[in-house]
Amino acid sequence: MDLKRKREQGLTLAELLIATFLMSVVFVGVTAAYISALKLFQKMQLNAGGEDTISTNDQYIALEHVVRRARLANKVVLGESGNPFDSLDLTKTYQQVKFRLDYNPATLAPNNSPTGTTSDTSDDQWVKYRFFQVSGVWKLLWKTGTAEAGDVTASDPEVQPNLKVTNYPASYFKAEAAASPGTPPGVVSISLTSLVGSPERTFSLFTVVWNHMKTDAS
Numbered sequence: 128m129d130l131k132r133k134r135e136q137g138l139t140l141a142e143l144l145i146a147t148f149l150m151s152v153v154f155v156g157v158t159a160a161y162i163s164a165l166k167l168f169q170k171m172q173l174n175a176g177g178e179d180t181i182s183t184n185d186q187y188i189a190l191e192h193v194v195r196r197a198r199l200a201n202k203v204v205l206g207e208s209g210n211p212f213d214s215l216d217l218t219k220t221y222q223q224v225k226f227r228l229d230y231n232p233a234t235l236a237p238n239n240s241p242t243g244t245t246s247d248t249s250d251d252q253w254v255k256y257r258f259f260q261v262s263g264v265w266k267l268l269w270k271t272g273t274a275e276a277g278d279v280t281a282s283d284p285e286v287q288p289n290l291k292v293t294n295y296p297a298s299y300f301k302a303e304a305a306a307s308p309g310t311p312p313g314v315v316s317i318s319l320t321s322l323v324g325s326p327e328r329t330f331s332l333f334t335v336v337w338n339h340m341k342t343d344a345s
Contacts, residue, residue: 220299
């Protein structure tokens with residue numbers, strides 16, 4: 128009978144105090160670990176890029192912007208004024224690349240969604256990228272339009288604002304392979320080199336892209 132009554136009485140004050148103390152220890156430990164991880168993350172962000180520097184995240188975002196549209200292209204044109212594409216020389220590099228898409232180049236939504244219009248290229252859009260020196264500073268610029276003609280100019284917007292591109296030819300577009308000598312490229316490589324971190328250091332990204340979207344009217 129005494130044992131049953133003791134069980135019905137619940138926890139004693141001492142037991143409650145001990146439980147509260149143990150919970151406080153666990154909470155303090157978790158909080159300390161969180162604060163430590165947060166400070167480490169902030170330090171890494173500061174080292175990677177502060178207000179006047181750029182982190183590698185911006186570089187990856189810029190490269191992904193180009194790659195996503197390159198993969199959807201049904202036609203690729205390399206070269207710029209004064210440096211035309213040479214289909215017989217796959218060692219040449221270029222400042223500019225143009226992709227023709229059966230998609231909205233801004234939203235990447237297909238024309239006549241969701242099927243697209245692969246047999247009709249009259250409604251296709253062009254998206255163009257160029258490494259361009261503006262007032263002594265190299266930038267990655269881009270533009271869209273309905274025609275292949277026309278190069279990216281200094282007044283066009285940046286792909287990623289404040290991206291510190293080192294120069295051309297450290298950053299470039301290049302044909303890696305073609306169906307046969309003398310034909311447009313089927314595989315394009317992209318090199319993006321910029322200054323990152325504080326103190327600044329050179330960081331390069333390189334990728335190879337297959338433009339796999341085909342059209343019945345190429």
